[in-house]
Amino acid sequence: MARLAGKVALITGASRGIGAAIARAFVAEGAAQMVLTDVLDEAGKAVAASLGQAASYQTLDVRDEAAWERATADILAAFGRLDVVVNNAGITGLETGSARHDPEFASLPDWRAVHETNLDGTFLGCKHAIRAMRQAGQGGSIINIASRSGLVGIPGACAYAASKAAIRNHTKSVALYCAGQGLAVRCNAIFPAAIMTPMWAPLLAGLEGATLDARIASFVADTPLRRFGRPEEVAALAVLLASDESSYVTGSEFVIDGGLLAGAAASPKQ
Numbered sequence: 001m002a003r004l005a006g007k008v009a010l011i012t013g014a015s016r017g018i019g020a021a022i023a024r025a026f027v028a029e030g031a032a033q034m035v036l037t038d039v040l041d042e043a044g045k046a047v048a049a050s051l052g053q054a055a056s057y058q059t060l061d062v063r064d065e066a067a068w069e070r071a072t073a074d075i076l077a078a079f080g081r082l083d084v085v086v087n088n089a090g091i092t093g094l095e096t097g098s099a100r101h102d103p104e105f106a107s108l109p110d111w112r113a114v115h116e117t118n119l120d121g122t123f124l125g126c127k128h129a130i131r132a133m134r135q136a137g138q139g140g141s142i143i144n145i146a147s148r149s150g151l152v153g154i155p156g157a158c159a160y161a162a163s164k165a166a167i168r169n170h171t172k173s174v175a176l177y178c179a180g181q182g183l184a185v186r187c188n189a190i191f192p193a194a195i196m197t198p199m200w201a202p203l204l205a206g207l208e209g210a211t212l213d214a215r216i217a218s219f220v221a222d223t224p225l226r227r228f229g230r231p232e233e234v235a236a237l238a239v240l241l242a243s244d245e246s247s248y249v250t251g252s253e254f255v256i257d258g259g260l261l262a263g264a265a266a267s268p269k270q
């Protein structure tokens with residue numbers, strides 16, 4: 001039995017990386033309709049086309065509230081329900097150029113830009129998911145993609161870390177609000193650590209062969225499983241949270257990090 005049979009889902013940032021993997025996994029698990037959204041239109045259309053009739057693509061800049069209103073209204077008009085919203089779109093702020101993102105030198109515009117996409121985008125996604133799910137009256141599941149960077153300090157990417165920490169807290173407010181409203185809408189967060197996606201390109205740029213391998217190994221040297229995670233491994237967790245198998249799970253946080261946060265650098269060596 002397909003685990004997401006009959007469900008209609010919307011994912012943000014679905015043109016590549018973790019979002020595309022979640023879209024693929026949802027379709028493989030029988031989702032009735034998978035609406036992929038992003039601002040990278042050509043890539044998003046190609047991913048949707050590769051998934052067949054059950055998938056479609058539309059532009060959605062998560063910072064734009066009018067776009068959220070249009071997208072959710074279109075889905076309700078077309079399918080009469082919206083069961084799952086995955087707030088996945090995110091930026092580190094380190095994508096373009098070498099501007100510093102530490103607490104002493106980060107600029108206010110850079111700080112705000114990261115929060116606008118990661119935090120405001122997630123706020124808007126939760127808001128319009130709740131409204132659409134209330135209207136459809138079928139309950140639902142909201143999944144916010146935070147980061148292990150929201151659980152610890154990241155001196156070189158402080159806006160990213162702060163925005164992901166705020167997503168952690170907002171997830172709990174949404175979960176409690178929906179439960180209090182008797183809506184049967186659950187909200188949970190996933191906290192990945194290093195997952196190999198295009199997000200890592202700026203940090204690996206210009207390296208090849210042994211140099212690239214060494215750089216990749218250096219990023220996961222402290223990870224007990226000693227490797228990057230795969231987008232499909234995050235998608236498997238998203239399938240669980242989207243499905244009715246997790247019907248008693250809300251306001252929870254799921255770390256997927258190869259064991260990174262299980263220990264501490266201060267632990268005695270074996």
Ligand SMILES: NC(=O)c1ccc[n+]([C@@H]2O[C@H](COP(=O)([O-])OP(=O)(O)OC[C@H]3O[C@@H](n4cnc5c(N)ncnc54)[C@H](O)[C@@H]3O)[C@@H](O)[C@H]2O)c1
Nearest residue numbers: 013017018039061062088089090147192194195197198199
């Ligand atoms: N890859 C990792 O190691 C890692 C670790 C922890 C958390 N995450 C989180 O997982 C999520 C997905 O990351 P990824 O690694 O797949 O990154 P990615 O850069 O490969 O994909 C992010 C997608 O979000 C889209 N996007 C950016 N700004 C947007 C906007 N304003 N509106 C709509 N879409 C927008 C991009 O176009 C892109 O397709 C992000 O929230 C990221 O912070 C990733």
